[in-house]
Amino acid sequence: MLSAAFNIVGFSWITSPAATELEVIVLDWFAKMLKLPSQFLSSAVGGGVIQGSASEAVLVVLLAARDRTLEMHGKKSLEKLVVYASDQTHSALQKACQIAGIFPENFRLVKADYSNSYAVAPEAVSEAISVDLSSGLIPFFICATVGTTSSSAVDPLHKLGKIAQVFEPVACDN
Ligand SMILES: Cc1ncc(COP(=O)(O)O)c(C=O)c1O
The missing domain is CATH 4.10.810 (Virus Scaffolding Protein; Chain A)
Incomplete structure (x- = not known):
């Protein structure tokens, strides 16, 4: 009562x-x-x-980014949307991608730099994005983690943020 x-x-x-x-x-x-x-x-x-959990927060932000990108590129572009993360990223991201309808082949787990505390190398992310852009895909989401579950890695947020800024206008032109 x-x-x-x-x-x-x-x-x-x-x-x-x-x-x-x-x-x-x-x-x-x-x-x-x-x-x-x-x-x-x-x-x-x-x-x-x-949000109620980290998984829920990842899902909500992924859905927001997906819908914003689909607004720019058209609803039929879903199959072209690509997500990037380090191979140390929590499985919550993969789960969110499945719920958001991201095609499994467009979920890129970039190998972390095992010689540098398991953080992802910005160059590796940038290279993966360039390859996808040249194939006509639409990179729209980079997930960075501060303290990965498996290895406590801290991804280089600032540099990954810069990569997102550099590639965003290019991706929108596709
Ligand atoms: C880095 C990271 N992301 C996401 C999660 C998922 O968290 P939750 O169980 O709150 O959804 C965890 C849980 O350990 C985590 O360590």
């Missing part, structure tokens, strides 16, 4: 405005703590939500 009376149902604003407003505020705190650019804040185009 107590939980029925006091429980909040925080899955949308209308079901619990207070919980949702608090979530927005707390996630803005996180964005500021992590020194993310201001577009990550709810006052701009950003703002976040708290």
Whole structure:
């Protein structure tokens, strides 16, 4: 009876405005703590939500990227979309790709640099993307991990981010 009376149902604003407003505020705190650019804040185009698990978060961000890319390239482009990650990446990404309808042959696990703490080499990712672009495929998602489950590897976020920036306009022209 107590939980029925006091429980909040925080899955949308209308079901619990207070919980949702608090979530927005707390996630803005996180964005500021992590020194993310201001577009990550709810006052701009950003703002976040708290997901129930890491797998759910990976799936949600993959679906968002997939739909954004399909909007640019047309809904029939699904079979051309390619995802990149290190071979140290958690299986949650593969699961998300299956749910999102990414073709299994377009899920690229790039071999990590085993001589450098098992982090993925940006050059290897960039090379895989170039090969796919020249085959007419559409690279749309790079997954980087800070602390892989199997080897605690920290992928080079900054360099992978730069690669994503460099290739994004090229991919959109396909
Ligand atoms: C790096 C990494 N990603 C994703 C997951 C999946 O997490 P969850 O069980 O919260 O979905 C884990 C779980 O250990 C993980 O270590």
